[in-house]
Each structure stands twice: as structure tokens, then as C-alpha cells.
Amino acid sequence: MMKINLVSDPVSRSVIAILILLLLIALSSFAFAHGKKAHNPDGKKSEHMQAMMAAKKDIPEEYRIMDRTPLMPTDDSLQQGEKFYLQNCSVCHGEKGDGKGPAASAMKTQPANFLETKHSAIYGPGEKYWIIANGIKKTGMPAFTQFAPTQRWSLVNYIYRLQKDSAETQ
Numbered sequence: 001m002m003k004i005n006l007v008s009d010p011v012s013r014s015v016i017a018i019l020i021l022l023l024l025i026a027l028s029s030f031a032f033a034h035g036k037k038a039h040n041p042d043g044k045k046s047e048h049m050q051a052m053m054a055a056k057k058d059i060p061e062e063y064r065i066m067d068r069t070p071l072m073p074t075d076d077s078l079q080q081g082e083k084f085y086l087q088n089c090s091v092c093h094g095e096k097g098d099g100k101g102p103a104a105s106a107m108k109t110q111p112a113n114f115l116e117t118k119h120s121a122i123y124g125p126g127e128k129y130w131i132i133a134n135g136i137k138k139t140g141m142p143a144f145t146q147f148a149p150t151q152r153w154s155l156v157n158y159i160y161r162l163q164k165d166s167a168e169t170q
């Protein structure tokens with residue numbers, strides 16, 4: 001009778017080696033999936049923050065990664081920004097940018113208070129620029145399609161100027 005010795009038979013040996021390898025791969029990917037879950041618990045963000053983060057998803061990446069305005073905040077740019085701001089934005093965002101314009105109390109979502117700088121910084125300069133032209137769905141922030149790019153950047157420059165002015169007077 002032929003006796004097969006599992007360990008010394010070369011074919012069986014490589015089959016066993018492959019099985020062990022597969023088992024190790026399965027185990028390590030299981031551990032990895034588990035580890036990832038443990039390190040990424042569902043954060044409990046406020047509804048408002050969640051809405052802000054959700055709105056960010058609509059903004060194309062090239063605007064999200066911009067960390068400064070490409071238009072220098074010269075006197076001309078700031079004057080233009082101020083003019084457009086007072087004509088179009090202060091009714092909601094307030095003359096000083098505190099979010100308390102005359103139309104604010106009638107709104108379900110309160111207009112952004114630009115002077116809460118940490119909060120406002122959730123949207124970087126490129127994102128503010130995009131938001132002005134596209135609005136923010138569900139919040140009542142309108143889309144202002146009439147502004148040329150330099151006019152929009154002037155508005156963004158002016159928002160940062162309002163923040164700077166308020167930081168200096170505090």
C-alpha cells in the first residue's frame with residue numbers, strides 16, 4: 001500500500017504553504033479593517049457644522065485648495081469690494097460683517113457672521129469666491145452670477161478686511 005507523507009511530499013507541501021499564506025492575508029486585512037474603524041469613530045458634529053462640511057463637497061477641488069486671494073487687496077479692490085458689499089450683502093451679513101443685517105432675523109439659517117473668524121475659516125478664500133457665484137443650497141445664501149471674477153475677489157478681499165478691522169478694534 002502506498003503511504004503519502006504529507007510533509008515530505010513536495011506538492012502537498014506547497015499547497016499547505018499557499019493555504020497558510022492565504023490565511024495570513026485574510027487575518028491581516030481583517031485586523032486592518034477593524035483598526036481603521038476603531039480610529040475613525042463617528043464624530044458628533046453639530047448639525048450646522050455638518051451642513052457646512054456637506055456644502056464643501058459641492059465646491060470643486062481647485063477652489064478648495066486655494067489658500068489666498070490672487071488679487072492684491074489694494075485700495076481700489078477694497079473700495080470696489082465695499083461698494084458691492086453694501087449694495088448686495090450687508091442686508092443679510094450686516095455692514096460690519098457680523099451677520100446681523102436687517103433681513104437676517106427673517107431667515108431660517110442665519111447669514112454667516114464673518115467676524116467669527118474660526119467659523120468663517122471653514123471656507124477658505126477660494127471657497128468664498130466660489131460660494132459668492134454659486135450660493136449655498138438650502139441656506140438661503142443666493143448665487144450672485146452678475147459679478148466678474150475680479151469683482152468677486154474684491155468682495156472676498158473686503159470680507160477679510162472686515163475681519164481685520166474687527167480684530168484691530170477689539
Ligand code: HEC
Binds near residue numbers: 088089140
Ligand atoms: C439673503 C441673505 C444673504 C445675502 C443677500 C448674502 N448672503 Fe452670504 N450667506 C447667507 C447665508 C444664510 C449663508 C450661510 C450661512 C451658514 O452656512 O452658516 C451665507 C454664507 C456666505 C458665505 C460663506 C460663509 C463664510 O463665512 O465664508 C460667504 C463667503 C458669503 N455668504 C458671502 C456673501 C457675499 C459676498 C454676499 C454679497 C455679494 C452675500 N453673501 C449675500 C445669506 C446671504
